[in-house]
Amino acid sequence: MALRPVQVNIATTSAAHQAELVASLQALGATPAHAGQGQVPWTVLADPEGHEFCLLAPS
Template identity: 60%
Template sequence: MALEWEQVIVDAADPVALGRWWAEALGRVCVDEADDEYEIRTAPDRLPGLLFGHVPEPKTVKNRLHLDFRPQDQAAEVARLPALGARHADIWQGEQPWVLLVDPEGNEFCVLGERSG
């Protein structure tokens, strides 16, 4: 038996707005849009996707799962993403080679530094 990774689901108060934000942040395309969900992928026929689905309750605690991104230029992305609406977050992790940010709805993600080795 084989499994194919279809998508990651992200709970959202406003899935369309959050999905559009992530599409711009990641340079992705929308493959499905409705009032209660918004899916993005690198290309319409490429998996996995990110599916933003509506939930009525607000985010209340730290995510149990978050996304890590390794850019070519960490400093440039750490400047660009807050200009789009991300915010810096500090969970008292000390000096690390990554930068912790949160998206407009408070979901944590990391912008990693240069790969070592």
């Protein structure tokens, strides 16, 4: 059986919460990732092994 990639999205409660979470995750080793997203209300980060995940801003 082949493994399938998983897309992880983390919802935040406010723009301030999103910024706080981005800073905390970067302090733990996450790095900004550019997946061709352009101007969007979410932030894409990669964990230290290169796995990308998104932090979503509230709508």
